[in-house]
Amino acid sequence: MKRVDVAYVLLFDELEQNVLMVRNIGTGPSYFTLPGGAVEKGETLKEAAVREVKEETGLDVHVDGVFSVGEAFLEERGHHVIFFTFVGKIIGGEINISFPEEIEEVTWMDLKHAEKYIHISSGFEGLIMDRNTIPYILREKR
Template structure:
């Protein structure tokens, strides 16, 4: 199985009532997710999260801590996927779909309605309201040394 890392960003509006979601075009049907996507080779989780949000929504974001970490096995693709969800805040840009072949909608959705799309398992239901995070730390183990 190939390991795939995916970075998502949980963006909540200023009234803390709605979450920003993107509607992805799927092979069968469209589906909602948080903005985010696969980490590319040589990219940190933070870099991937910021880039993916910009590509999918047109928005510039600043990341907070880690909201959740999850994993799944996608047997049909041969992928073992680790999902890292950051909290974040919008610091610029405007909502714009630059990848219409992938994204059909960018929308704000009520926190409770959005929870199933954030893939929070039942035992953690309501976690979105707690605003609990853990720090994200990048350890420089010689990445920039030649």
Template sequence: MKRVDVSYVLLFDEVNEKILMVKNTGPIGSYYTLPGGAVEPGETLQQAAVREVKEETGLDVEVNGIQSVMEAFFEVKGHHAIFFVFKGEVIGGEIEITLPEEIEEVVWMDVQEAEKYLNLPEGVKGFPIMTAPYSYHGRVKHTLSQRSNGK
């Protein structure tokens, strides 16, 4: 199976208790998800998350930690997908559908409604949202065995 990394961003409006959701359209029909998508070659998880939100919603975001990591096997496509969900914050832009062939709607949805569409593990449902740190350590030019041998 081919591994596919997918970065999503959880944007939570604490004042109104709403989550930003996008309604995707495609061959299997319409469905709601968090904004996000596949990581492109040479792109970090964080870069993919920020880019995907901009492409799908028109919003500029900053991500600040991993909210959850999930995985699934898509046997029909032959994919092993790893889903990385970052917690994010809107820092600019305006909601705009720039990919109408992929996105039908961008909506701030009530938490209880949004949770119906999100496959979050039981331990992370509800709020406040907990996160784990995420960091990118650059491109490594040695193997672990070279490093342990002092090279």
């Protein structure tokens, strides 16, 4: 299986009642995720998160700590995926779909509804309400 790292960003609206979600066009029906995507070779997790949000939504973001880390074995793709979800803040830009062949919609979704799409495992419901993070530490390249 090929290892794939994916960086997502959890972005709240000004009142912290909604989360920014994107509707992705897949091989089957479209589906919601947080904005984000695969980390490219030589790119840090944070760089990938910021780039992917810009590509998918048109927004500039600052990324803070890590909200969650998860993993999945996607047998049909032959991928072992590690999902890194950061908490971020919108610092500029305007919502704009740059890749309409990949992204169908960018929308604000209430927290409870959004939680269904962000890979929160059973027993961790409500985690999104806490907004807890751990630090992201980038060690210098040697």
